[in-house]
Amino acid sequence: MGSQSDWAVMRRAAETLEALGVGYEARIVSAHRTPDRMAAFAKGAKAAGFKVIIAGAGGAAHLPGMTAAFTTLPVFGVPVPSKALKGEDSLLSIVQMPAGVPVGTLAIGEAGAINAALIASAVLALADEALAARLEAWRAARTAEVAERPADEAPQR
16 A cells, blocks of 8 residues: 555455455555655565555555556556545546556445455465355355345334
């Protein structure tokens, strides 16, 4: 993530990965304030054993795209809501990558963080049958949570 303040959103990706039994590292790597750290991480990620990168950033949100520029690993970008434009700036920054530098872009905020973890897990599950089974069970549990018919709300007192 680009800054400590992004953790409020990105922890949802971490929680989802934990629920699926997928190992991860959470790091603060700013494309603007720590560019050398970002470049070193992205260039060395594959050799370090990473298979997928989830990058969350707000505002100008260059972290996902700059990370993708330095690695051929799949990069999934999570637009973190910003104060000024509620994450629309982040979304547009991440989604408008030039041809040849792909970033899979998710929804703004917590839903995007959760879905980034799910799509990263789906990529990893292609080569991991146990993870594929856990992912299927996770999805089945979400389906089971949906009632078939609406319930009356309790009267307000």
